[in-house]
Amino acid sequence: MDNSLVQEGVDAVEEILLASIDSEVELLNEASRHILTSGGKRLRPQVAFLAYLAVGGSDPLEAAPMAAAIEMVHTATLVHDDINDHSLVRRGRPAVHARWGRTFALLTGDYMFTKVYQLMAPYGNPYNGIMANACSELVEGETLQAAAAKAGAIDRETYKRIVSLKTASLFEAAARMGAMMGGGNEQVVEALAEYGYNLGIAFQVVDDILDIVGDPDALGKPVGTDVVQGRGAFVAQNGRTIMSLQTSGEAVAEAVATFDDDDPIKRMMSKLRESGAIELARLQAQEVALRARNALEAVPPSPARDELEALVDLVLDRNR
Amino acid sequence: MDNSLVQEGVDAVEEILLASIDSEVELLNEASRHILTSGGKRLRPQVAFLAYLAVGGSDPLEAAPMAAAIEMVHTATLVHDDINDHSLVRRGRPAVHARWGRTFALLTGDYMFTKVYQLMAPYGNPYNGIMANACSELVEGETLQAAAAKAGAIDRETYKRIVSLKTASLFEAAARMGAMMGGGNEQVVEALAEYGYNLGIAFQVVDDILDIVGDPDALGKPVGTDVVQGRGAFVAQNGRTIMSLQTSGEAVAEAVATFDDDDPIKRMMSKLRESGAIELARLQAQEVALRARNALEAVPPSPARDELEALVDLVLDRNR
Numbered sequence: 299m300d301n302s303l304v305q306e307g308v309d310a311v312e313e314i315l316l317a318s319i320d321s322e323v324e325l326l327n328e329a330s331r332h333i334l335t336s337g338g339k340r341l342r343p344q345v346a347f348l349a350y351l352a353v354g355g356s357d358p359l360e361a362a363p364m365a366a367a368i369e370m371v372h373t374a375t376l377v378h379d380d381i382n383d384h385s386l387v388r389r390g391r392p393a394v395h396a397r398w399g400r401t402f403a404l405l406t407g408d409y410m411f412t413k414v415y416q417l418m419a420p421y422g423n424p425y426n427g428i429m430a431n432a433c434s435e436l437v438e439g440e441t442l443q444a445a446a447a448k449a450g451a452i453d454r455e456t457y458k459r460i461v462s463l464k465t466a467s468l469f470e471a472a473a474r475m476g477a478m479m480g481g482g483n484e485q486v487v488e489a490l491a492e493y494g495y496n497l498g499i500a501f502q503v504v505d506d507i508l509d510i511v512g513d514p515d516a517l518g519k520p521v522g523t524d525v526v527q528g529r530g531a532f533v534a535q536n537g538r539t540i541m542s543l544q545t546s547g548e549a550v551a552e553a554v555a556t557f558d559d560d561d562p563i564k565r566m567m568s569k570l571r572e573s574g575a576i577e578l579a580r581l582q583a584q585e586v587a588l589r590a591r592n593a594l595e596a597v598p599p600s601p602a603r604d605e606l607e608a609l610v611d612l613v614l615d616r617n618r
Numbered sequence: 619m620d621n622s623l624v625q626e627g628v629d630a631v632e633e634i635l636l637a638s639i640d641s642e643v644e645l646l647n648e649a650s651r652h653i654l655t656s657g658g659k660r661l662r663p664q665v666a667f668l669a670y671l672a673v674g675g676s677d678p679l680e681a682a683p684m685a686a687a688i689e690m691v692h693t694a695t696l697v698h699d700d701i702n703d704h705s706l707v708r709r710g711r712p713a714v715h716a717r718w719g720r721t722f723a724l725l726t727g728d729y730m731f732t733k734v735y736q737l738m739a740p741y742g743n744p745y746n747g748i749m750a751n752a753c754s755e756l757v758e759g760e761t762l763q764a765a766a767a768k769a770g771a772i773d774r775e776t777y778k779r780i781v782s783l784k785t786a787s788l789f790e791a792a793a794r795m796g797a798m799m800g801g802g803n804e805q806v807v808e809a810l811a812e813y814g815y816n817l818g819i820a821f822q823v824v825d826d827i828l829d830i831v832g833d834p835d836a837l838g839k840p841v842g843t844d845v846v847q848g849r850g851a852f853v854a855q856n857g858r859t860i861m862s863l864q865t866s867g868e869a870v871a872e873a874v875a876t877f878d879d880d881d882p883i884k885r886m887m888s889k890l891r892e893s894g895a896i897e898l899a900r901l902q903a904q905e906v907a908l909r910a911r912n913a914l915e916a917v918p919p920s921p922a923r924d925e926l927e928a929l930v931d932l933v934l935d936r937n938r
Contacts (some may be wrong), residue, residue, distance in 0.1 A: 321754075323758045326757075416747065419750050420747070426746055427736065
């Protein structure tokens with residue numbers, strides 16, 4: 299039952315995302331559509347809708363523009379990230395900058411960010427402030443990550459700050475706003491926000507693991523690029539092996555695409571796999587996942603709460 | 619009297635701009651401060667405050683966060699523009715990307731955009747929607763401009779659309795929101811919005827003229843880059859001369875910096891100056907400036923209205 303309501307919400311998100319891309323400048327529509335229709339998991343909107351339903355909200359369409367705005371933030375970030383990381387492939391398609399060039403990719407990301415605020419404007423406060431803060435933290439996380447990658451070194455505390463800012467904040471905002479719109483009381487809103495935050499961290503740690511041991515076909519992008527660029531640092535610094543390796547993103551993408559046994563990146567990744575770093579990272583993902591599950595104890599039982607719990611396992615066990 | 623209130627508002631804008639840049643990521647603060655303290659004219663905030671005062675608003679501090687947000691949009695755009703245009707100097711200082719690199723400049727612009735929405739959030743609707751729309755149009759204008767520059771051709775209609783979207787929209791939003799916050803009735807709000815829109819167009823046409831005949835020292839940036847990159851197109855297409863010249867932004871910046879008599883860019887610019895195109899552009903700037911002045915007729919006389927009128931001449935006669 300909740301499932302069909304979530305599906306109704308996610309369907310509405312798809313429509314809203316595409317309808318909001320209605321520029322008189324066709325290039326912006328094309329480039330935005332290219333990335334928006336590339337098969338994102340819509341995980342953040344699902345979190346928003348489930349939090350909404352878990353507190354007794356009954357009309358997911360009420361939360362749909364917000365959930366679409368959350369997904370739009372995430373997608374805009376991917377466009378700018380791929381420019382900065384020189385990543386040429388995203389979700390099995392050419393990255394926006396690979397297809398339209400860097401200038402138009404930068405502008406497409408900017409355009410999508412403006413759509414976030416157009417979608418959020420009708421909600422008024424405090425929603426606009428929550429969204430703006432999450433976006434600000436996201437950019438801070440990206441910046442810390444770029445600085446760490448450039449420095450070629452990262453410690454565990456910095457990694458946690460990065461993941462907290464760049465990924466967990468947006469998951470938290472999705473859960474918090476969903477719960478608020480559904481009419482949850484303060485205690486339950488905070489519990490769901492904490493759930494979202496920890497789910498976000500677990501999601502990112504698993505993401506970093508998949509970058510090393512994942513299947514490129516399932517992921518729709520090459521593996522190894524994150525870690526070699528000094529991202530995926532949770533795993534890397536557990537493995538204490540990689541950070542001295544400095545190379546340009548494009549060189550990496552090329553190297554990973556042409557993997558062979560003598561490839562230094564392949565050797566490095568094998569070494570990392572054998573170091574036990576990945577198992578350690580998995581344990582750490584499970585630990586934060588447990589915190590997400592525990593946060594749900596303050597939420598009254600419901601099919602939506604069950605779904606939120608199931609989502610934790612899905613995030614841990616995913617292969618894409 | 620209005621002057622001191624405007625000054626009070628602009629002073630508040632300076633404080634708000636710097637206070638809003640309070641990231642735990644020091645690089646974002648430094649890079650944002652670098653561009654925010656580089657001596658911008660704060661013309662858009664002045665328009666916002668004068669529109670506010672012209673309708674009877676009495677406390678400019680009420681409009682100050684909005685005016686700061688308007689200036690923040692403009693400044694964030696400069697950071698991203700300079701990346702895309704390979705412009706190395708801005709207001710007599712290194713461009714953000716020239717000093718911190720492209721990745722951090724892109725993120726600094728993104729960060730500043732998030733501050734826009736943080737500043738606007740407390741106002742609620744309809745202000746958040748007006749600001750989001752202006753931002754969206756601004757990005758559309760930049761995109762059209764980049765597309766025209768890439769195509770190496772532009773007609774007058776396209777140029778007008780570009781200027782309307784990328785420059786006039788934000789001036790219009792500043793005037794409109796100022797007038798709304800000051801309590802103006804619908805007719806006066808529309809009149810001031812029209813004033814802002816036309817003032818913005820005049821401002822941009824003069825900007826394009828200054829790129830050709832301006833003094834690089836007064837401008838704080840080299841001249842000639844806009845027009846060679848296929849921007850400043852109003853003048854260029856009046857002169858029917860330049861658009862076939864294709865070269866990279868960096869090459870242009872270098873060439874302009876090392877001007878000598880045999881320089882093809884210098885020759886081209888001389889030709890353009892002699893073609894009468896600049897005089898024609900000046901007439902066109904005067905025409906839209908007249909529309910801005912006429913719009914003020916629907917606004918009751920006041921010192922603030924006089925200031926708005928004086929601002930038109932200032933925009934036309936400026937040398938920076």
